[in-house]
Amino acid sequence: MAALRFLYDCDPGADDALAMLLALGRPDALDMIAVTCVAGNVGLEPVVNNARRILELCGRQDIPVYSGAARPIMASRGRLSIMHGSDGLAGSTLPKPTMPLADGHAANAVSRIARSEGKLHICATGPLTNLALALLLDPDLPDFISAITIMGGAAFCPGNTTPLAEFNFAVDPHAAAIVFDSCIPITMLGLDVTRQATVTEDMIGQVQAIDNPVAREAAHLLINYGAKDPCLHDPAAIAWMLKPEMFDTKQAHVSISTDSGPAAGQVIAAVSERHLDGRSPNCAIVTGVDAEEFRRVFVDALN
Numbered sequence: 001m002a003a004l005r006f007l008y009d010c011d012p013g014a015d016d017a018l019a020m021l022l023a024l025g026r027p028d029a030l031d032m033i034a035v036t037c038v039a040g041n042v043g044l045e046p047v048v049n050n051a052r053r054i055l056e057l058c059g060r061q062d063i064p065v066y067s068g069a070a071r072p073i074m075a076s077r078g079r080l081s082i083m084h085g086s087d088g089l090a091g092s093t094l095p096k097p098t099m100p101l102a103d104g105h106a107a108n109a110v111s112r113i114a115r116s117e118g119k120l121h122i123c124a125t126g127p128l129t130n131l132a133l134a135l136l137l138d139p140d141l142p143d144f145i146s147a148i149t150i151m152g153g154a155a156f157c158p159g160n161t162t163p164l165a166e167f168n169f170a171v172d173p174h175a176a177a178i179v180f181d182s183c184i185p186i187t188m189l190g191l192d193v194t195r196q197a198t199v200t201e202d203m204i205g206q207v208q209a210i211d212n213p214v215a216r217e218a219a220h221l222l223i224n225y226g227a228k229d230p231c232l233h234d235p236a237a238i239a240w241m242l243k244p245e246m247f248d249t250k251q252a253h254v255s256i257s258t259d260s261g262p263a264a265g266q267v268i269a270a271v272s273e274r275h276l277d278g279r280s281p282n283c284a285i286v287t288g289v290d291a292e293e294f295r296r297v298f299v300d301a302l303n
């Protein structure tokens, strides 16, 4: 079967970088055709640098990187995460990037690439600002997107940024609302499942035993990011695309709160007939994972 062609929208960020290493380690199954960057974990400049640093580490300078939104749609500035270090890659020693940025804004690139592909799969693991802008710029865009696999949200568990909201959706709740209102089929890997997708000492040991520069960077990220947050949030989204049978899902109608205060970015998941109230589900919420199998898939991809 041909590899799944997809566009990766991200805010690297250590776990986004680990997600890239996972995806790029499986060219048999995944074909990352473009990377679009959004401010999130760190500001836009380190994000676009980090995306290129990872691509160059993997010898994939052929993949275009587009710069995108430097701030959320409505807030005057984002909410940086303290988990990834000031450079966004937990103090990585990777060299500064040399490959150029691709021309044009990420939102325009999403629209153009989707239209040229005809039916584009998108994986998004940062605030959804670029995708929301693309949808506002190009109202027919949903006709050219097959599905969006999202790391974000917290449907049936507390948030990690406010008690009610997960980081990606809390940073730009309006963008998340626009994307979930788009009628594009969505698979949402929120904290419900990513808190189960954790790094272990055994996994780190296995990665450290792999003698190649990619695995060495992965070990650095797993150790240094994992010390602050052991949850492999963004790699879980890539793992879903690789092996969905490792996961459990629940169909729901999801909307996103754009209220101000702690509810900003909250996932409102309607599952029961009463809660659906005549609406059809618009999202598969991922609720569980075979964590051992997930870790095995990750380690194997680094070999």
Ligand code: RIB
Pocket (backbone or CB within 6 Å): 011, 013, 014, 015, 016, 040, 041, 081, 125, 126, 127, 151, 160, 166, 167, 168, 233, 234
């Ligand atoms: O809540 C975790 C998510 O927020 C991850 O995507 C992490 O990279 C940050 O963007």
Ligand code: CA
Pocket (backbone or CB within 6 Å): 010, 011, 012, 013, 015, 016, 040, 041, 125, 126, 234
């Ligand atoms: Ca991220």
